Amino acid sequence: xxxxxxxxxxxxxxxxxxxxxxxxxxxxxxxxxxxxxxxxxxxxxxxxxxxxxxxxxxxxxxxxxxxxxxxxxxxxxxxxxxxxxxxxxxxxxxxxxxxxxxxxxxxxxxxxxxxxxxxxxxxxxxxxxxxxxxxxxxxxxxxxxxxxxxxxxxxxxxxxxxxxxxxxxxxxxxxxxxxxxxxxxxxxxxxxxxxxxxxxxxxxxxxxxxxxxxxxxxxxxxxxxxxxxxxxxxxxxxxxxxxxxxxxxxxxxxxxxxxxxxxxxxxxxxxxxxxxxxxxxxxxxxxxxxxxxxxxxxxxxxxxxxxxxxxxxxxxxxxxxxxxxxxxxxxxxxxxxxxxxxxxxxxxxxxxxxxxxxxxxxxxxxxxxxxxxxxxxxxxxxxxxxxxxxxxxxxx
Amino acid sequence: xxxxxxxxxxxxxxxxxxxxxxxxxxxxxxxxxxxxxxxxxxxxxxxxxxxxxxxxxxxxxxxxxxxxxxxxxxxxxxxxxxxxxxxxxxxxxxxxxxxxxxxxxxxxxxxxxxxxxxxxxxxxxxxxxxxxxxxxxxxxxxxxxxxxxxxxxxxxxxxxxxxxxxxxxxxxxxxxxxxxxxxxxxxxxxxxxxxxxxxxxxxxxxxxxxxxxxxxxxxxxxxxxxxxxxxxxxxxxxxxxxxxxxxxxxxxx
Numbered sequence: 056x057x058x059x060x061x062x063x064x065x066x067x068x069x070x071x072x073x074x075x076x077x078x079x080x081x082x083x084x085x086x087x088x089x090x091x092x093x094x095x096x097x098x099x100x101x102x103x104x105x106x107x108x109x110x111x112x113x114x115x116x117x118x119x120x121x122x123x124x125x126x127x128x129x130x131x132x133x134x135x136x137x138x139x140x141x142x143x144x145x146x147x148x149x150x151x152x153x154x155x156x157x158x159x160x161x162x163x164x165x166x167x168x169x170x171x172x173x174x175x176x177x178x179x180x181x182x183x184x185x186x187x188x189x190x191x192x193x194x195x196x197x198x199x200x201x202x203x204x205x206x207x208x209x210x211x212x213x214x215x216x217x218x219x220x221x222x223x224x225x226x227x228x229x230x231x232x233x234x235x236x237x238x239x240x241x242x243x244x245x246x247x248x249x250x251x252x253x254x255x256x257x258x259x260x261x262x263x264x265x266x267x268x269x270x271x272x273x274x275x276x277x278x279x280x281x282x283x284x285x286x287x288x289x290x291x292x293x294x295x296x297x298x299x300x301x302x303x304x305x306x307x308x309x310x311x312x313x314x315x316x317x318x319x320x321x322x323x324x325x326x327x328x329x330x331x332x333x334x335x336x337x338x339x340x341x342x343x344x345x346x347x348x349x350x351x352x353x354x355x356x357x358x359x360x361x362x363x364x365x366x367x368x369x370x371x372x373x374x375x376x377x378x379x380x381x382x383x384x385x386x387x388x389x390x391x392x393x394x395x396x397x398x399x400x401x402x403x404x405x406x407x408x409x410x411x412x413x414x415x416x417x418x419x420x421x422x423x424x425x426x427x428x429x430x431x432x433x434x435x436x437x438x439x440x441x442x443x444x445x446x447x448x449x450x451x
Numbered sequence: 452x453x454x455x456x457x458x459x460x461x462x463x464x465x466x467x468x469x470x471x472x473x474x475x476x477x478x479x480x481x482x483x484x485x486x487x488x489x490x491x492x493x494x495x496x497x498x499x500x501x502x503x504x505x506x507x508x509x510x511x512x513x514x515x516x517x518x519x520x521x522x523x524x525x526x527x528x529x530x531x532x533x534x535x536x537x538x539x540x541x542x543x544x545x546x547x548x549x550x551x552x553x554x555x556x557x558x559x560x561x562x563x564x565x566x567x568x569x570x571x572x573x574x575x576x577x578x579x580x581x582x583x584x585x586x587x588x589x590x591x592x593x594x595x596x597x598x599x600x601x602x603x604x605x606x607x608x609x610x611x612x613x614x615x616x617x618x619x620x621x622x623x624x625x626x627x628x629x630x631x632x633x634x635x636x637x638x639x640x641x642x643x644x645x646x647x648x649x650x651x652x653x654x655x656x657x658x659x660x661x662x663x664x665x666x667x668x669x670x671x672x673x674x675x676x677x678x679x680x681x682x683x684x685x686x687x688x689x690x691x692x693x694x695x696x697x698x699x700x701x702x703x704x
Contacts, residue, residue: 094554095571102493102568105559133687135694166554166569166576170534173551178535185669186557187533188676230691234684238676245672249527249561249665252657264672394565 060211060449066421075413082410085403086163094166097403103396108404111386113160113411115243117153118193119271119378123282124150124200125236126275130305132229141298141430144207144447145286146279148428151200152418156411158197163407185245192239199232211426241268247385253393257329257340258385260320269313270378276306277351277374284368286429289420290450295430300361303370307355310348310374317344339380339388347377424450452524453543453588454610454642455597456617457517459654460627462604464500464515468596472498472519475584475595492518494570494579498596505653514647516654517596517605520545520566520581521634521641527665531561536578543610543642544583552578563638563665564657583642610642617646639664 089097100107127146130136162168174181174190181187202224209218244267247254260266280299287294321327330337351370360366387398423429427447466486473480481495490499498519505514526545529537536552539545558567558578570576584594592598593607606613617632633645637660645651652658661668 091574093572093574093576094569095573095576101571102559103565105556105569133691133694135691135697137697164555166556167552168554169575170551170553173553174533176534178551180529181533181535183530183666183670183673184533184557185673186531186555188673190533226691230684230687233687234680237683238680242676245669246557246560248672249531249669251563251665251668252660253563261668261671 060425060427065424067424072417072420075417078413079410079417082406082413085406085410089163089403089407090168094164097401099398099401099404101396101398103394104398106386107398108400109160109164109407111383112408114157114164115382115386116379117157117160118240118243119267119274119382120278120375121150121153121157122236122240122271123275123278124153125233125240126272126306127279127302128229129233130302132225133233139298139302141295142279142283142302144428145282145423146275147200147203148419148422149278149282149415151197151204152415154193154197154200156415157193159411160407161193185242185248189239189242189246192235192242196232196235196239199228199235203228203232207426207428236271237268240271241265243267250390250393253390254385255336255389255392256324256326257321257336258381258389260324262316262320263385265316266313266320269309269316270381273306273309273313274374274378276302277371280367280371281375284364284371286423290423290429292429292450294364294367296362296364296367299367300358303355303361303367306374307352310352310355314344314348314352336384336388336392339384343377343380343384347373347380351377452541452610452642453583453607454522454613454644455583455594456606456608456613457643457645458604458606458620459514459516459645459647459649461602462500462515462517463602464502464513465601466500467599467601468517468605469496469498469500471595471599472581475587476582490518492566492568492580494568494577496568497579497581501655503654505649507649512649514649514654516645516656518655519596519643520583521564521637521643522581522583523638523664524640524642525638525664525666527561527563527638527669528558528567530666530669531557533557540585540589542585542588544585544588546582546585547578547580549577554578561665563660610644613644617644620646636662638662639667 085097094100098107123146127139127143130139131143162171165171174187202221205221206218206225209221241264244263244265247259248261248263251259276299279302283299284294286292321330330340351373354360354366354370354373360370427449429448429450431446431448464486469485472478476497478495478497481493483493483496484490485496485499486502488502490501492499498517501516501518503514503516505512522543522545526537526539529539529545533555534551534553536548537545537558538548554576556569556578559565559569567578567580569578587594597605597607606616614632614635621628621630621632628646628648629650631651633647633651633656634641634643639662645656647654
């Protein structure tokens with residue numbers, strides 16, 4: 056091992072962390088209230104809006120933003136692009152935490168939660184359901200990530216034979232760890248294929264699964280960048296700008312493919328007129344595409360922009376914002392005309408999401424400070440391609 | 452396959468069908484209106500009679516539309532459910548099994564007619580909708596609502612025969628009906644069929660909709676799942692092995 060682990064477990068308490076613990080504890084209270092008294096008591100969901108904030112944010116946006124895990128894993132572990140290795144463990148960690156939150160969020164949203172395990176059984180015809188596939192893939196992928204993480208855990212928790220077992224599992228896990236996200240990232244889009252002639256045609260397309268997949272892939276580098284910049288700030292480190300700059304360049308190419316396919320799709324379905332008709336739908340769609348795809352794509356394409364921390368972070372914020380807006384538009388904006396009625400989340404709905412995010416931040420801090428997640432700084436000289444072998448450091 | 456033909460021109464809006472439904476299915480009388488302009492389907496209102504004030508030619512007329520589950524030939528709710536809580540029976544009714552329901556509410560998103568409703572105030576809510584009195588239909592009886600209609604607006608029978616009769620009524624009464632049987636082709640066809648003398652879009656029906664069933668639309672993408680999974684796994688394995696010599700970056704030592 057290239058580094059020494061300190062004795063014992065550490066968790067540095069700061070004012071912010073106390074705040075996050077408080078937020079999480081309040082959310083736990085709200086979650087218990089919701090599970091005991093039901094969805095009607097804890098949410099503003101109704102017959103017109105059976106899906107709301109939790110599905111949009113905790114599930115659809117949560118899974119998309121966790122896309123940094125599989126897109127980085129694809130580059131590092133499948134294509135063996137070792138120049139991206141320094142960010143691979145951090146990407147795996149945030150993705151794994153993201154999926155655990157998604158599963159908790161999903162559990163909060165199901166009305167008859169004691170039946171949560173039912174879809175694991177195969178009933179006649181249940182495999183035709185898009186949700187069946189989404190549920191299986193997300194659950195399995197969360198397990199795959201936990202097993203991948205086992206290899207990191209047993210460096211710290213000294214057990215040579217367990218470390219060997221987990222390492223031996225890695226190659227098939229790497230394959231599964233890309234196949235499963237490919238399936239469920241796209242299937243989350245397929246969920247809305249059933250809303251044909253209800254979801255606004257700017258978003259409804261038989262190609263929805265492809266758009267959801269591509270956007271979850273290109274949001275990956277942007278999320279890895281933002282997480283990296285936050286970690287750099289929190290731990291007084293240098294951002295991995297040369298690595299991230301190359302990563303977002305890959306993202307920019309995927310954004311370009313996404314954009315071209317979007318335009319072909321809109322043209323094929325004769326929606327260019329609708330695009331500029333000034334309706335709320337068209338304006339939000341343009342905001343999503345111009346502000347969330349075209350502008351950051353151009354920024355990522357310009358070397359001087361993507362090689363500066365400011366440019367990199369700004370374009371990443373726009374990309375992430377664009378994907379968030381896209382999922383919101385599918386769930387809310389695009390369905391509003393067909394569904395009618397009103398929905399605005401109750402404070403308890405926001406509180407659960409805030410609590411889950413607080414839990415993720417706290418777990419991230421603990422894991423980064425006690426396990427080898429972030430690369431050792433001296434091995435990544437600024438402006439130079441990183442070393443073939445990445446070594447890691449424990450920070451905090 | 453059984454069905455019901457609703458002739459809107461014969462409905463007088465008495466609401467007997469609603470009462471029969473409530474009694475047979477033991478549903479509570481809630482605050483949500485079950486008759487009139489504001490009538491709305493809810494977890495307790497499996498059927499309602501909705502009033503529409505429309506103009507027909509020069510005169511202004513009242514029309515009453517009985518709303519309930521259409522009992523699709525290929526139901527979206529059943530194909531969307533990942534626990535198989537909905538089932539299309541050979542007799543026609545699309546029925547719900549609360550025992551296996553997880554409560555995800557994807558059926559409510561998937562239904563093109565927005566029929567399934569939810570017991571929002573319950574601790575463990577059920578999805579609720581018209582079951583077309585499955586146990587009556589299975590025994591060869593007509594649904595409760597049909598059995599009490601005093602105006603002859605509802606007719607129970609084999610769907611094929613009802614469709615034929617609907618077309619005959621249109622042909623034999625020139626000018627009485629709009630030339631459309633709602634439910635014949637909408638989203639692949641439904642067990643409940645409607646005849647009307649005013650255009651359906653004025654009566655709250657969703658018109659100009661797909662004639663392809665929702666499960667069929669969904670199948671256009673889900674059929675790729677296994678081929679993509681298998682093909683992609685093979686491609687990834689090949690890429691993994693082909694590029695393996697170029698590094699071995701995943702080890703930290």
